[in-house]
Amino acid sequence: AQKVTQAQTEISVVEKEDVTLDCVYETRDTTYYLFWYKQPPSGELVFLIRRNSFDEQNEISGRYSWNFQKSTSSFNFTITASQVVDSAVYFCALSEPFLRNSLRGSNYKLTFGKGTLLTVNP
Amino acid sequence: SQTIHQWPATLVQPVGSPLSLECTVEGTSNPNLYWYRQAAGRGLQLLFYSVGIGQISSEVPQNLSASRPQDRQFILSSKKLLLSDSGFYLCAWSVRYQGAATSGSASSYNEQFFGPGTRLTVL
Numbered sequence: 001a002q003k004v005t006q007a008q009t010e011i012s013v014v015e016k017e018d019v020t021l022d023c024v025y026e027t028r029d030t031t032y033y034l035f036w037y038k039q040p041p042s043g044e045l046v047f048l049i050r051r052n053s054f055d056e057q058n059e060i061s062g063r064y065s066w067n068f069q070k071s072t073s074s075f076n077f078t079i080t081a082s083q084v085v086d087s088a089v090y091f092c093a094l095s096e097p098f099l100r101n102s103l104r105g106s107n108y109k110l111t112f113g114k115g116t117l118l119t120v121n122p
Numbered sequence: 123s124q125t126i127h128q129w130p131a132t133l134v135q136p137v138g139s140p141l142s143l144e145c146t147v148e149g150t151s152n153p154n155l156y157w158y159r160q161a162a163g164r165g166l167q168l169l170f171y172s173v174g175i176g177q178i179s180s181e182v183p184q185n186l187s188a189s190r191p192q193d194r195q196f197i198l199s200s201k202k203l204l205l206s207d208s209g210f211y212l213c214a215w216s217v218r219y220q221g222a223a224t225s226g227s228a229s230s231y232n233e234q235f236f237g238p239g240t241r242l243t244v245l
Contacts, residue, residue, distance in 0.1 A: 033232045043210060045166075045236040089164055095232050098173070107154055107173060107218060108232050109181075112166040 002027050002096045006113035013082055014121050021077045021116045023092030029053075033095040034068065034075045035110065040088045051075060082120045089115045124149035128213050128237040135244055141186075141200040143240050145213030148194070153215040155196040156234060157188055160210040172196060173218060208244045213237040 003026040013019045025034065036048040049059065051068050059066045063080045079086055095108040125148045135141060147153055157169040168181045170188035178188050185204050189197045196213055214234040 035233065037236075043212075043239045043241070045212065045214075047233050047235060050233055091166065098171070098179070108216070109156070109168055109171055110232075110234055111168075115164040115166075117164070 002094055002111040004092050004094050004111050004113035006090075006092055006116050008116045009114070010117045010119070012119045012121065015084060016081050017120075018078060018080050019082050019118065019120075021079075021090050021092075021118065023075045023077065023113060025073050025075065025092070025094045027094060027096070029097070033108070035093040035095075036066065036075075036077050037091045037093065037112075038088045039091065039115070045091070048077075079118075082118075084120050084122055087118060087120045089117050091115045124215070124235065126213060126215055126235060126237040128211075128240050130240060131238065132241045133243070135203050135242065137205055137244055138202045141198070141203050141207070141242070143198040143211055143213075143242075145196040145198075145237055146194055147215045150194070150215070150217070152193060152218045154218050155190060156214040156216075157196065157198050158212040158214065160212060160239075161208070166212070169198070203244045205244050208242055211240045211242060213239075 005024045007022055011019060032053045034051045038046045038048055049066055051066060056068050056070055065078045067076045075092060092113045093110040096111055098107045098109060127146050129144055155172045158166045159169055160166050169186060170178055170180055172178050172190045175190050175193055178190060185207060186198060186200050198211060200207060214236045216234045
């Protein structure tokens with residue numbers, strides 16, 4: 001069964017510190033997709049990144065970077081020089097097809113981790 | 123551009139009362155639609171998903187039901203609310219995959235985009 005584990009329930013840092021959010025996943029699929037979402041205090045989930053299972057290149061977007069390691073089934077997220085506005089709950093998610101082994105391709109649902117509450121203090 | 127709306131934003135209802143939450147998507151056609159609940163403790167639980175009008179799949183048995191009367195409208199309902207139905211309800215959409223898969227093309231049919239949510243308190 002699909003599973004996403006975010007072992008860090010809460011993290012608190014001081015502004016300008018770097019912080020890494022961990023995500024470990026389990027899947028029996030050979031092709032899958034991993035995601036990170038941000039949930040600020042307003043509640044709406046904001047899509048941050050998608051990574052597919054056949055592309056292990058790390059990605060950087062401004063202060064955000066993602067480290068995908070298939071060998072350890074991990075997809076970690078690092079925020080460099082954190083800011084107060086980064087304070088939010090961050091969710092890691094894993095895709096699961098609606099219909100497995102469909103010859104016509106798949107639509108997907110997501111399995112989410114329980115989230116990590118990041119607090120950046122000034 | 124695509125937008126997703128949910129209403130109401132907040133709702134306080136007594137136990138045993140009915141519920142109707144609405145979600146609509148603009149700027150896209152034939153989306154996949156999803157309802158999630160986020161209870162205390164932050165985890166997101168998928169409740170229902172739909173790949174088309176009248177097509178509803180339920181993930182967990184519960185006191186809720188969903189309907190999709192129009193292509194871009196998704197409704198979450200209950201006949202009698204329970205205390206345990208309290209939570210934050212999120213609607214989401216994704217592009218529906220309808221063609222042959224290649225290693226690259228399927229990736230864009232994965233992201234889900236979320237609405238602002240409805241905070242439901244059952245007293």
